[in-house]
Amino acid sequence: MKKTHIAIAASAVITLGLSGCSSLASTPDNSSDGKLQVSASFYPIAWLTEQIGGDEVDVTLITPGNVEPHDFELSPKDIAKLEDADTIIYVPDFQPSLDDAVALISGPTILDLTSTVDLVPLSEDTDGNHSVASEEESADGHSTTDPHFWLDPHRMEAAAGAIEKQLATSDPENADLFAANLSTVQTSLSDLDDSLAAGLQTCERRTIVASHSAFGYFADRYDLEQVSISGIDPESEPSPADLAAMKKVIESTGSTTVFTEELVSSKTADALATETGATTKVLNTLEAQPEDGDYVSAMTDNLSALRTALDCQ
Ligand SMILES: [Zn+2]
Known part of the structure; x- marks a missing residue:
């Protein structure tokens, strides 16, 4: 019951959040303000992208800010909206509904952060993780790795590097700005660490x-x-x-x-x-x-x- 409530609320927020956007082609030059349009799967990824993109990148949160992302279900409308992005940045094996959506769409460039960030298979588990239920979930095949890397500032630094590289490839004119912003956010993550x-x-x-x-x-x-x-x-x-x-x-x-x-x-x-x-x-x-x-x-x-x-x- 709780899940249904969350899904309905989430769809409402997404609809409201995007109602001001027109339908756009997926190349940067055709965007409303000429800025790179990036859809980030959930909060820490969007935060990181905003830090690096600064004023030169429009970041849209795919999972609304107040919604628990694990079981967030994208509506067909949400999936259609994803096609408007130039780039989608996400973490596979974390949000099954988004995994399905990414497999369906063809326009945007996809940045899979797990190709850069070192994740630990659930079967091996992390040394610090003695969860009572994780083995059961692993057997379900629901997740193959522990996705929660964003709580480790060191792994966030690795993700930041991958995001900067992608933004610079998509928008080379602003590569210097992205590199400078990367340096700032990495310093802040390192201080936090x-x-x-x-x-x-x-x-x-x-x-x-x-x-x-x-x-x-x-x-x-x-x-x-x-x-x-x-x-x-x-x-x-x-x-x-x-x-x-x-x-x-x-x-x-x-x-x-x-x-x-x-x-x-x-x-x-x-x-x-x-x-x-x-x-x-x-x-x-x-x-x-x-x-x-x-x-x-x-x-x-x-x-x-x-x-x-x-x-x-
Ligand atoms: Zn979680």
Whole structure:
């Protein structure tokens, strides 16, 4: 029921968001303002593209900003609109509906970020990811790799390089601007990486109790461990055995915080927190646009939430 509600809301937002655009051919020169038209699959990718493209690129968010992207369903109208883009930037094996759409359309140039960013197969898993449900999903064939690279600023730097290369190829006249913007965003990502590493270096506990397994690469990068209520897909339901295992981990690690997400029900997290005497707090998966601020400020808020939860020095 919740999914249907989200899909309807998402279609409404997309329709409103694009109602001002005319139907355009897919070459840059035919665009309304001559700018490169880029459709980015969801928030962190759109943010990165905006940082690099600056004023010379029009970026459209394919998944509306307030919608959980995993199960976002594109309507036939949404798919038709994608044909108007010069370039589509996306992460395969993350949004099945978008994977299908990309296979259907032929006009735009497609940038698959997984061709550059190093992703870990789900069967191998990341060292920090001890999700109770991920193996089950892997067996379904729903995802073959963990897509959540955007929570690792280092991998975001790699994605930024791929985006800059693509923009410069599509719009060589602005290549110098894109290169300069790339350098700025990479410095900002590198600074963020440094603060996260320093802020999470010395902590009483090192286990993140997450709502779904979004923090595998993050945990890996900062030498933390992730346990999660759901697996890679936030809508997957944990079994009673999974929940019992979670309760055990929370107790054995002395965890005091069960993290929740803004766009996913916190019912199970609330119950687990009550049973174990922990509290709940939001940890931003950056899968949707933050209510305030941007990627860097939301990641900085996450650092602050984690430092409290893990009792870092
Ligand atoms: Zn996710």
